[in-house]
Amino acid sequence: MNGLTGQYQSWHLHILHILRFGLFMLTIGLLSACGGGGGSSNNDSDTPDPVPTPITLESVGLEQDSTNEYQYLLTAYYSDDSSADVTGDADWSVSDTSLATVEAGLLTPLHSGSLTLTASYEGMDAEVDVELAPMLQSLQLDRDTSNFDQYYLTANYDDDTSVDVTEEAEWSISDTSLATVELGLITVLQSGSATLSASFEGETADLEIEHLVYVREIVSTAFGYAALKNNGSVVSWPDDFFGAGVYFSDVSASLTGDVVEIFTTEGAFAALKADGSVIVWGGSSYGGDSSSVSADLANNVVKVYPGAKAFAALKSDGSVVTWGNSSYGGDSSGVSAQLASEVEEVYGSKRAFTALKSDGSLVTWGDANSGGDSSAVSAEISSDVVTVFSISGAFAALKSDSSVVTWGGGDSSAVSTEISSDVETVFSARVAFAALKSDESVVTWGSSTEGGIAVRLVRKSPAVFWRSLEIVELLQP
Structure with missing residues (x-):
């Protein structure tokens, strides 16, 4: 029994050791799963989370x-x-x-x-x-001294500078039934008063215009006057005049507007309108009656040229129409074919006219002694003429080769050699010519009744007048 008992006890103890070891390992496992125990581990769950970097x-x-x-x-x-x-x-x-x-x-x-x-x-x-930037301090509204319908706006800045802002401004007028305005230019429709306003950068300048309609120009003949108003209307006085003709009252209905310019002879008026028509009044013997060419003057006229007692009108097709005293160039029938086309400019003396054509040739008509007859120089003025100058009774043509050709009154034969070359321009007085040459010398010719010594004409002062007219000497630089 003792042997069995001993074996039993030894086996029992062995079983107890096994159980103890199992419980120990179970405990270790449980502690590890729960994060307990004193052992170390390489598991990532055991590493602390990193601290965030601050944003600065x-x-x-x-x-x-x-x-x-x-x-x-x-x-x-x-x-x-x-x-x-x-x-x-x-x-x-x-x-x-x-x-x-x-x-x-x-x-x-x-x-x-x-x-x-x-x-x-x-x-x-x-x-x-x-x-x-400079700051706007004020606006100033002014009227053009040469064109009373044009106004300008000036901006004044705090740095003492001023700028024309007419084109940048916004323009208005208080009564558009009386006038309109664009870029400071007033177009008058009828008489009255209105306030003109111009605005720029939030500021506004106003100007009261008491009289929208005013007289722009007055022209005269030996017998009367004509006033052109800024609305294109015309007033002429007195209504009666010396001799037969057309009274202003006969044509006044056609002159209530759109007149661009008025031209005058010694006793007649010719008003050029915006539509290219021409209205004429005055003494018949002075060009005041245009009934014979009324159809030709109804349209397409671009310019009117007055003589002493006749008119010539240049049309847009290059043709020329004439009327008035036949002895003063009012009758151009002798050269009508040559004046039917290609005319670029017309020049007048007191009693004759000259037409410059596109080919550089000249056509003349009127009083023979006043330049109406150019037959003596016809070959010389048949080409290469650049421009023409005139005095009371003569003409001088400047050619492209810088030579000058003359005809009519005022004999230039004494200076023909001097004016055959190097002439830059010609100046004319009432009955005399002066040619300025490239070396700045001056050659003069004309009527001896107003003679005198030639004087130097300085380029910077071309408006020098002298009483000369025969060549006395050539002035050298």
């Missing part, structure tokens, strides 16, 4: 708004490469508050000048130099 402000940047020159924006740049608009959170200041103020990056200019704009945010500053 690294710089601020100041820039101008692309849509508003006076608005500035502040941007904050952070360490994580992010950025944010902090314009509204920044502190703003200017170096000179007499020139401008600033709020939330928006400058309000007070005067022109230079200043420094500063923006501060969380201890960091950004600066930019700002040049403030």
Whole structure:
């Protein structure tokens, strides 16, 4: 029994050791699963989470708004490469508050000048130099002294500069039934008064125009006057005149508007209208009756040329129409075929006319002694004529080779050699000519009844008058 008992006890103890070891290992496993125990492990769940890196402000940047020159924006740049608009959170200041103020990056200019704009945010500053443009102080509205229908607007700035802003301004007139305005130019429709306004950069200048309609020009004959108004109407007086003819009252209904210019002989008027028609009145023997050519003067006239007692009208097709005293160039029937086309310009003496054609040739008519007969120089004026000058009874043609050809009164034979070359231009007095040459010498010829010594004509003062007319000497530089 003892042997069995001993074996039993030994086996029992062995079983107990096994159970104890199993419980021990089970305990170790449970402790490891629960994170307990004193043992170490390479498992990732045992590593602590990393601490986040803080994001810091690294710089601020100041820039101008692309849509508003006076608005500035502040941007904050952070360490994580992010950025944010902090314009509204920044502190703003200017170096000179007499020139401008600033709020939330928006400058309000007070005067022109230079200043420094500063923006501060969380201890960091950004600066930019700002040049403030001249500021508008006032507007000035003025009338053109040579054209009373034209007005100009001037902008005056705080740096004492002034700029013509007529074309940039907005124009208006208080009563458009009386007049219209564009770029400061008034077109009058009827008489009355109105207020003209011009606006620029938020400011407006006004000018009261008491009389929209006014007399622009007065011309005269030996027997009367004609006044051209700015609305294109004409008033002429007296209505009666010496001799037969057309009274102003006979044509006044056609002269209530659209007249561009008035031309006069010694006793008649010719009004050129915007539609190319011509209205004539005055003494018949002075060109005041155009009934014989009324159809030709109904349209397409571009210019009128007056003589002493006759008119010539150049039309857009290059033809010429004449009327008036036949002894003074009013009758051009002898050269009508040559005047039917290609005429570019017409020149008149007292009793004759000359027409320059596109081929450089000249056509003359009228009193023979006053330049109406150019047969003696016909070959010389058949080509290459550039322009023509006239006095009371003669003509002088300047050619492309710088020579001068003359005909009519005022004999130039004594100076023919001198005016055969190097002439730059010709000046004319009442009965005399003077030719300015390329070496600045002057050659003169004309009537001896108003003779005298020739004088030097300086280029910068071409309006020098002299009483000369025979060649006395050539003045050298």
